[in-house]
Structure formats: C-alpha cells, structure tokens
Amino acid sequence: MNSRFTEVFQLTTPIALAPMALASGGALACACARAGALGLLGGGYGELAWLQTQHALALQLLQDDAPALKRLGCGFITWKLDEDASALDWLLDQAHLPAALMLSFGDPRPYAERIAKRGVRLVCQIQRLEQLPMCLEAGAAVIVAQGAEAGGHGMNGLEGRATFSLVPELADALAAQSPSTMLLAAGGVADGRGLAAARILGADGVLMGTRLWASAESLAATGAVSAALQANGDETARSAVFDVLRRKNWPREFDFRALRNRLHMAWESRVDELRAAPDAARADYDAGVAAQDYARAHVTVGEAVGLLHDAPSAAVLIERITRQAEALIG
Numbered sequence: 660m661n662s663r664f665t666e667v668f669q670l671t672t673p674i675a676l677a678p679m680a681l682a683s684g685g686a687l688a689c690a691c692a693r694a695g696a697l698g699l700l701g702g703g704y705g706e707l708a709w710l711q712t713q714h715a716l717a718l719q720l721l722q723d724d725a726p727a728l729k730r731l732g733c734g735f736i737t738w739k740l741d742e743d744a745s746a747l748d749w750l751l752d753q754a755h756l757p758a759a760l761m762l763s764f765g766d767p768r769p770y771a772e773r774i775a776k777r778g779v780r781l782v783c784q785i786q787r788l789e790q791l792p793m794c795l796e797a798g799a800a801v802i803v804a805q806g807a808e809a810g811g812h813g814m815n816g817l818e819g820r821a822t823f824s825l826v827p828e829l830a831d832a833l834a835a836q837s838p839s840t841m842l843l844a845a846g847g848v849a850d851g852r853g854l855a856a857a858r859i860l861g862a863d864g865v866l867m868g869t870r871l872w873a874s875a876e877s878l879a880a881t882g883a884v885s886a887a888l889q890a891n892g893d894e895t896a897r898s899a900v901f902d903v904l905r906r907k908n909w910p911r912e913f914d915f916r917a918l919r920n921r922l923h924m925a926w927e928s929r930v931d932e933l934r935a936a937p938d939a940a941r942a943d944y945d946a947g948v949a950a951q952d953y954a955r956a957h958v959t960v961g962e963a964v965g966l967l968h969d970a971p972s973a974a975v976l977i978e979r980i981t982r983q984a985e986a987l988i989g
C-alpha cells in the first residue's frame with residue numbers, strides 16, 4: 660500500500676487520522692502514529708489549553724518511539740484561526756514540530772508563510788474544485804478531497820460534492836497543475852474497500868474520521884459510540900441544526916453531518932426559525948448533552964457509520980483496513 664504519501668511522511672500505511680475536534684486527542688493520534696499512519700491532533704477551534712494538554716500527552720506517550728513521533732501532526736479550523744491563531748502560533752514555537760499542519764474550512768493563505776517558515780508541511784482539506792487554486796497558492800503539500808458523505812463539518816447540501824467523483828476530478832486537476840502535490844480522499848472511507856477504491860481513483864491515501872472516532876483511544880463519549888454502532892448509513896443528515904444548537908457561528912457555506920436524531924428531525928425543516936429563536940431548543944439540547952441522551956445530543960458521524968460494527972483499538976483498525984485493501988488491490 661505504499662505511495663508518495665507514505666514515503667514523504669515515513670508511514671507504513673497510506674492512512675491519516677482526521678483531526679477531529681474533541682475526539683482526536685493525544686492518545687488516538689499516538690495510537691495511529693504507532694500503527695504507521697499520520698496522527699493528526701484535533702486542534703479544532705484552536706483552544707490553546709486543550710491543545711497543550713493533548714500535545715504534552717502525545718509527546719509523553721511517544722517518547723520511546725522516534726519513528727512514530729515523526730508521524731504526529733495537528734489540524735485546525737481555518738476560519739476560527741482568523742479570530743484567534745494563538746494555538747497555531749504556540750504549536751509552531753515548540754521544539755518538537757508537527758509532521759503536518761492541516762487547515763480546513765477557510766482560506767489557508769494567511770497562515771502559509773508562518774507554517775512554511777518552520778518547515779512544516781501544509782495539508783489543506785477542500786470540498787470543491789474551485790478551492791484548489793488558493794491551496795496551491797498557499798503551497799499545500801497535500802490536498803484532502805472531502806466528500807459530503809463525511810462526518811462533521813463539510814460543504815453544505817447545495818454545494819457539497821460526493822467523494823467518488825471529487826477525488827478523480829481533483830487527481831486530474833493536480834496532475835495538470837501541480838503534479839508534486841499529493842491527494843487524500845476523505846468522506847465515507849471506513850474499511851479496506853474504501854482505501855483500495857481511493858487509491859484506484861487516484862488518491863495517494865485516505866483521511867479517516869468516523870471509523871477512527873469509534874476506537875478505543877478516541878475521546879468520543881461511550882454512549883455516543885454505542886448509538887453510532889446501532890445506526891446504519893441512512894441515519895445521518897447534513898444541516899446547520901447542531902451548529903445553531905451548539906452556538907457555533909459557522910460560515911453559511913459549511914454545515915454539519917451527524918446522526919439524524921429526534922431533535923435534529925424536529926428542526927431540520929425549520930432552520931431559519933431555529934436561528935431566529937433558538938433559546939428553547941438550546942435548553943432542550945443542553946439537557947440532552949447533560950443527560951447523555953443521544954436522541955437530543957449530537958453524535959458526529961458520517962455515512963460510513965453503517966460500516967462500523969465494533970470499536971477496537973486504532974492499531975487493530977488500521978491493520979485490518981490496510982490488509983483488506985492490500986488483498987483487494989493485489
């Protein structure tokens with residue numbers, strides 16, 4: 660399963676852990692790095708204290724494993740950095756620099772110079788072809804093509820693209836415009852079939868969220884994982900409902916895929932009404948979170964949730980997915 664991606668990042672499998680906010684902590688990033696994948700910490704909204712804790716944990720866990728330490732990186736939500744980039748600046752000031760910095764959801768160009776100055780590779784996650792030029796201008800070493808099947812945030816229902824056609828179209832665009840830039844597929848990849856398909860579609864590897872979110876080392880709540888393991892791929896939806904309920908002011912072009920639970924269904928056709936008067940629904944949501952009631956609290960997974968039947972260690976998952984893909988491609 661070797662590719663340019665495994666060579667450049669010294670991996671043993673062409674898999675990257677998605678930098679999932681509040682799920683991809685130090686333990687999961689380390690487990691992935693030890694298993695030969697790129698382990699990206701979920702820097703998310705750029706909360707400095709969280710990052711400092713998880714980064715310290717990661718360095719401690721990997722102190723005896725120099726090759727794995729070189730596979731540790733981090734991701735941030737770009738539009739949030741526009742408000743406060745102190746976590747990015749802190750990370751770039753550390754003696755141990757990340758193997759890669761991934762920026763998603765916004766313009767990476769304002770951050771490109773400071774990342775390049777420290778010699779850190781830039782990974783940019785995009786959802787449409789039209790976002791490619793700004794990422795190439797930013798000097799991205801890797802483009803992540805995120806299809807709308809993906810769990811968590813992505814391009815909204817009107818403009819989102821599916822992984823299966825976005826990946827080869829971006830592979831062609833990169834071959835023509837910037838052949839040295841690598842490509843990862845994201846959205847819907849949860850087993851060896853997805854990894855093999857991504858490679859055949861022209862990607863150098865995959866970035867996985869949902870599959871690794873349900874793993875022993877993930878910070879995801881146990882109740883949320885149990886709810887996800889009982890769901891199939893029909894049972895997720897994209898909308899702004901949970902962003903409004905969570906008081907997150909995401910730009911309108913992005914929305915959020917999660918399990919389509921009872922609270923989501925109650926508001927999905929009335930999002931403008933929810934935005935205009937959110938208080939009662941937010942109180943209901945907050946009570947759901949406090950009670951770990953996943954008919955009201957969000958469970959952040961993509962369509963690949965239907966391919967999840969267990970939540971073992973990341974090492975078991977990565978080994979299983981890699982072997983299945985090898986067998987299929989071989």
Ligand SMILES: Cc1cc2nc3c(=O)[nH]c(=O)nc-3n(C[C@H](O)[C@H](O)[C@H](O)COP(=O)(O)O)c2cc1C
Pocket residue numbers: 677678679680682701702703704734735736762763784805808809810811812845846847848866867868869870872959960961962963
């Ligand atoms: C629980 C969860 C949290 C996520 N948080 C982030 C995030 O903070 N930043 C980000 O760039 N992407 C985030 N994503 C999206 C991933 O980067 C990736 O595009 C997605 O997980 C790929 O699709 P998949 O879930 O089908 O594997 C998140 C995804 C999930 C499932």
